[in-house]
Amino acid sequence: MSDSSKRKRPLVADKRYPGKGSAVPKKAPRGKAPAKRKPARAKRPRRGGIIGLLSAFVGWVFRLIWKITWRLTAVAMVVLAVAIGYFYTTLPALDDLLDGRARGSVTMLDRNGDVFAWRGDQFGGVVTADSVSRHLKNAVVATEDKRFYWHFGVSPRGIASAIRINLSEGRGPLSGHGGSTITQQVAKLICFGEPFDASTGQTEAEYERSCRAGNIQRKAKEALYAMAMEAKYSKDDILSIYLNRAYMGGGAYGAEAAAQRFFGKPAAAVNAAEAAMLAGLLTAPSSFSPTSDLDRSQNRAATVIRLMREQGYLTQAEADAAQANPAELSEAAEAKAGGYFADWVMSTGPEFFTRNTTEDVIIKTTLDQRIQRAAEDGLKWVFENKVREGSKAQAAIVVMSADGAVRAMVGGRKTKVAGAFNRATQALRQTGSAFKPFVYAAALDLGYSPNDLIDDEPYCLNIPGSGKWCPRNYTNNFKGLVTLTDALKNSLNIPAVKVSESVGRELVSQVALQFGIKNDLAAGPALALGASESTLIEMTGAYAGILNGGSSVTPYGLIDLRLMGDNEPLMGTGGGIGERVIQEEAARQLVYMMEKVISEGTGQRGQFGGRQLAGKTGTTSAAKDAWFIGFSADYVAGVWMGYDDNTPLKGVTGGGLPTEIWRETMSRVHEGVPLSDLPMSLPGPASGLGEQQVASDPIPVDNGGGTLIDQVLREIFGPSSGGGGQKNIPARGEDR
Template sequence: MEIYKGRSNPDRRIKNNTGNKLGRTLLVAGGVTGVLALLAFIGYFFYLLGTLPKVDRLADYRPPIVSQVFGEDGNLVGEFYLERRTVVPVDKVPKKLIEAFVAAEDSNFYQHKGIDYLGIIRAAFKNLISMRKKEGASTITQQVAKSMLLTPEKKFSRKLKEAILAKRMEERLSKDEILYIYLNQIYLGAGSYGVQLAAETYFAKNVESLNLAEMAMLAGLPKAPNTYSPIKHLEKAKERQSYVLERMVKEGYITQAEADHAKNTPIVVRSLKKVNSEQSAYFLEQVRIQLEEKYGEDRLYKEGLRIYTTMNAEMQKAAYEGVVNGLKALDKRQGFRGPVKYLAESEVGEFCKHVEDSIDSAALKQGATFQGVVTAVNSAKGDVTVRVGDRTGILNRKNMAWAGKVTLLDTYGKPEGAKGKALPLGSVIEVSVVTPDVNKSGALFALDQEPEAQAALFAMDPKTGGVRAMVGGYDFKKSQFNRAMQAKRNPGSAFKPIIYAAAVDKGMTPATIIDDAPVEYDSGREKSWKPKNYDNIYRGAVTMREALTNSINVVSIKILESTGVNTAIEYAKKLGITSPLANNLTLALGSSSLTPMELTSAYAVFASGGYKVTPYFITKVVDSKGKVLEEIAPPALPVFSAATSAVTLSMDEERNAPAAGTTLTAVPAISPETSYIMTNLMESVVSSGTGQRARALGRPVAGKTGTTNDMKDAWFIGYVPQLVAGVWVGYDQERSLGAGGSGGQAAAPIWTEFMQRSLGGMPVQNFPVPANVTFALINPRTGRLAKEGSEGSVTECFITGTEPTTYDGDAVKTGSDE
């Protein structure tokens, strides 16, 4: 064996050299990689610097603010916005409110320069201990940077940008300027941006009036506005409030005694009267369309315009609720269609969570309608337990009586052959709140059903054209099609007053006798046209008044034939009808399609004493600095003196006189005498004819019903001296309205409910009688004069000079007698 002394093992030397070379190579490679990574990061950093938005524009902070819409009385009726916000100067924000936000969101705000490094370490340590993200470390400055200058995606690049911008903001803006932006920009839940609107939304106060308890509750919202909402989750909101108060104590902003007092201060959640955009959605949409077309989207949604309209808020509410109530009543007469859908037991929770998110009140409001799920049945009592979101209540047999016999099933799944008359577990049904819930349970519900039919209501001041209320359908969220202005439907007998008015101008009178007997017209086809009366009854000789009162079809056709179709069409145009009209005798039966606004505007001519006015919605638009952008004054109101028939002018100068702008005009369309004759005739329709439901108003009312073939369309147009309104009811895809679908049954109740509520504060007025209108006692069976005390005689109105001159029994003069 050979032994080498004093020399290394050659194999080991080779291995060591190889290892050293590998180590050096890896070290060099690592160093190069690190340098390259550093250079890449530096390059990326400088690249980001070049792509960052400019901080300088924050010095002139102008966030999008709400454009407000006001009704005729000056009250807020609607809003247009991208973000619902009211800007408040930082010097008007209470010091304690600022301290509450600082304590809760960024305790080192006044010490750091945009980034709180100690806060980052503290948050990381707490998150590491809890093994989840429990606390963030973004400063108020970083939150402003993210909100104002960056997109909200969760990426490293965005966080890096946020940090850089925060540093820049601190260099260019004062702490107060950053707070001003933060307090006005931050989202605080319930659709509210900024502390001022949040104070209004949750406590019906301005920020200056908040107490410490309320301040702390607002300051607790940024972490999770929905979770800590005092409207939805008051107990969680109080827990968060307590946290904020303790942070304020720790930071030395308040004493422990002050914190304890605030914790024990009762929280009263009370919003300022919230604008109900649902009930005025169609009206506001029309206003929005006009303004956006004229001023553009940015100005409308971001620049805080003040828009004054003709809407009467109480009338608008009455119109919306009248349409909803009327459609539900009509729908229930057609019967219960069964559950909206059927859920498996495993699907109930997810469905209810979705409903819960849509409820924005601590308790279910009386009269509100929701989709609920049947979760239990009590067959013995005939009750079912219904879950609405996270609330529960009872639907008893009495409150679903309209649906008839309904079978309750203690099983999940759609029953076989039930034909909609069964309620198994998991049934999704519409319910309305009869008695609100207490602590999320114990509500009393009534079975409801979303109507399939639609309706429209259009109401205006007949003397100025100001639109007071408009509803274009049952639910704007589901259908933005405005049936009041866009749906052209056959008016049926509601068109007859236009035919009769043309006849009056041609010399006919309310006492003119027409033979109500079957008639046949050659239609030019194999079959002739044999028009029929609605009730298939023929009355023989009747007056024009009786014909309109009872909406007699055959007589109306004969009146049109006597007047001339072309004459009637031209007359309709004078009243403001612009839609094409059928140039044949079917026009007397309302065979030509019109919009509710169009027909209601035509009736307004009768109500105004013969003047045509243009419906309008906007009276004034003012920008955020108070500059009037446009102003529209209604026409000077034409008034006919009953003594002289002379035209005088009157105007509510305070309301109507513009500083500068456009004055609308009232165009003479027909004579005041003809308009009064028609009004008087339509008063008979209400007092003793097809429109008797309107008698419930207990004041002089004129109006006319309309029902088309197979009851596909139901109408009622009517008016008092101060207000004219029209109602249409029907299906979008034309089909019969079924039982109770006539104009008097489907449309008149909606009209009557609306007018009863709208006229409550208005004085009772008679329709003014022009001096050239004469009243005479006549025999309605002959149309001739009657002597005082004659049996069956009635007082009739005439344009002076057209009244009858002979009595019953007088000899009739002929050519041979002369």
Template structure:
């Protein structure tokens, strides 16, 4: 160590490549567990070194392994998709009623209303037509629906995967327009149980319910349910309602071309309605016929015939007034049958010929003179003397207004109310020959005047009514008492509230046309009060009797026969010298009374023969004044035109008591108050005292009563 100067320090930055450089990096042998360690353990430096491992070869992905993974991934996705769909289906299924409690809801009942001759007057109810069975229908009718809506109906299980695929393809390729994949069973499920919304949830529920239907019903049962529930537009549910609505006939009688239109209509009832869009409806029907021919449902000959004779929808004739009569039937039906559980048939008293005539004469008069006289509406009622309603028109046009003025509009009857005043007087001893004084009258500041503002002096009671003199009617009303007049009117069937006052004699209390006509019926039948009726019997569609009108009914006797004879004599005089002269019908003895309010707001005429009573009202719904429409002009014309038609083929029937009428027909109306023949014209041996002896007494009475 003496020569320690020779000591050398380690150098760490020797130039690369220089001899004697130091390398401090570890080789694999230097690492733990490496060759060096193994040598130290064995202590045998001569051990043969381990063969170095071969480098690993990189694996190449084969096409087969990629496809396998793709298939595997697809299977996994499908599995998850099935699970997801199952979960969704289970969720929406849980929103439905329990399957074991599911039932097909009952179809709302239909009410078929028949006229007196058995013809269909109208259908009422939510469906618009009765239920029909497949056996009742011509074979081509249900086949038309299968051909155009679900040609694989008899092959699928409620859901048609092929149909869905075909619809998807056509929709994507825009061939044939948008297509739906719903089967008839699915459509039925929607109509029975679901709303019309188009959502995925609703489609899922629809499919579930379709499977339930297929499990519980046969194919024919499903098709029959479908045909009776599907909507055809215009308020018609079911093929029977649609056939009646568009072709005026039962579905049992439709032709092949008509069946094709109905089958095509369900795709879009509003767009393909044959009465509104006949070209569209026919184009669709041709597709239906072609599909039926392709499937072998009809022969080539039938195809040619159907294509050569397109269906023609019925056109609405007139103003649809039969619906007013049908509405009246529905108003009173509950009184006889209560709640309707199934389809029923209601037989009525309505006579189709009279109903059509009443509508025609009323509408024709309004069309011809309505604008000139500023009158827009009317109502008409005709009935037999026993109260059987034969015609009822509630307005000018049912499509425009469904308000039934014949039964619901209360209007002032004007002078047509006067017979109740005169009846009350006759029942207290007055007679048609009694002479009364037509002179000015005042009562507590009220001074009613006659229509023509003239006064005739001494006038018989008979002619006072015929000439509709207001002064005498008011005097009689105050003589007998307004309360007594109210009771008389109510006894004959007036049910509207009546004000017992002085103006009651001039018809200021409102009534409906139906009740006024029914009250007059007691004059036509000899004094029996009637309750108007329109229903004769009610049956179920299988013939079970639910209700039958008893042979007798009404209010009983409300007038003495002698009183009836005197009243009819006075009202007959209206046709002889009075305001209804132009309404006479040769060969018939007629009676009645006109009515006009003093402001020309309402005009009436109610008249009768021994076999028919009829009444007319004309006016405006909003109360607008007419241009001098009186009971003696337009209403009398309507009444006369109707009665000429209604009585044309009947043998004349005398009025009760008419054998005692001896009123001269040669007295002009203008001279009735002064003609010398007038004073003695009313002499009757059965009436006492004579008018000459009673005249001064009556004049003095009224002067005392009213302070004249």
């Protein structure tokens, strides 16, 4: 009997896939131990009571703030991105931003083609951050924005620092230091893409002020615009815009114009000291301008050099060399804006190409800078050595060639000026005896001889409505019979009036007018004594007509005008020699008479260097004006002296200080100029109004003695034209 209960279980394979409800454990992967379950974290028991309630509330508040903050930040970032994107789309092409001037410029060249003056908004041409001197690029970055190449257009550190400084100095947070980066400054320079529009009624100055407004709204817009620029342009592009548009003083916009303006060289060639001076101008271009205060500009440049050294842009040796050799101005820059001459040229040219030009214009002029310095030095020497200290007397000088080409002009004692009152061209003053050559020019052209005799004696005329008028000489005495030459060289009044009445005042006026005296001339007999008014440049031009043989002259300073970059001029000179006024022989005889003024007469102080010189002195009634105008064979020069308010000069006549100024000027002008003879003719026998007489004999008359001129005057005016019963009205013209 078998024991079935003890039988072994049959060998049956386990189910590969256990059914539902089976609890067959899964095998652990080979090579890995089964992962141990981490014990569950014990829950932190909540605090109860008031502390628990407060803790829960604070946690809820912080979670709420965080949710609001990140949502607002996200919204702000989206708005910021949209704003930057908008400004990005409005930004123009880079080339359109490099020259932002509303006006053009005028560059003036002297007779040799050298620049001596600028006007308007000077722009020397486009430069880039790569084309300028490395020193200039580094100086600008070191001075204006040392983190320029690392920020994104706005410098939070710079803004925070500026606010801290402003508050510490007692100002508002946005007043004073702005913390602006170069990019932000460029945004203001281009006025956020808003061009100037004159049709709005806003002036250019008001437009620029609005672009630089410092309120919070403008600051926010400035920051957005700066970031948009950073997204569109490279750092060097932004720096290039800055180098081209920044105002750097002296009318110069941009680095190229400033380098040419102050140093006479391109921006690519400036050294470290010059670059430091240019970069120093960016903070305050008017205050630090080297043409206004060179010492102050050099001190500012020294600070810039120190910054460059601290930031590693200069070695110690380079910095020491720049400090030891500060930048100096070019000759043109020292002359500032060309002074009175440049002002006059600007006033004579067409307004749309000079004062209101929108183009860049080049004007070639007649100026000779050597002669200009001679005139300035001569005037300065006389006032320093001959005039009492503190005198407010003024003087003016004009030097020109015989064809009217003005070589030098001084319109007052302050020679380094621009826009000042020009006494050489704007002051209308009585001419005194400087007018007398035109009286004798009319007579010589009619056939009078320099050797004709005339009686210097008491003389009166009846003036309708005024009564008897009796001129007198400066010395209150009479010379008797004198030649016309002696009458002119001693500046006698009575012979001048007699000759004028003999040939006719109308003819004298016509001769003076044709020689270039454009203002209304006196209608009475005092015409001969210079009662009329004129300007120094007109009088000097009229004397140039005598020198050139008797033809009229229009003084001029402009030779040609062209646009920058053009080879062909748009216009040429508007002056020069005009029509003949008197015969050449009459002019040559007049030169002979005027030569005697300097060699023997009232103008003897004008002699220098053994040269043949001719001229005429002039002093008006009560000595309110004193003149000397004269010439050599090469140049004509006129000098006026007086007070702007017509205060009489004390102890000054035309033969005194004005003649000395003339001599000091002309002696310097003629340094190195060969000696040349004046174009003059020695006089022949006395003409006697066509009747040949012996020069030493008076011209005979039939009634009561005197010369033939006296006879003619008696026939015209009657016996009252002689002496007797005089009413001595002062009419002084003789000079000492």
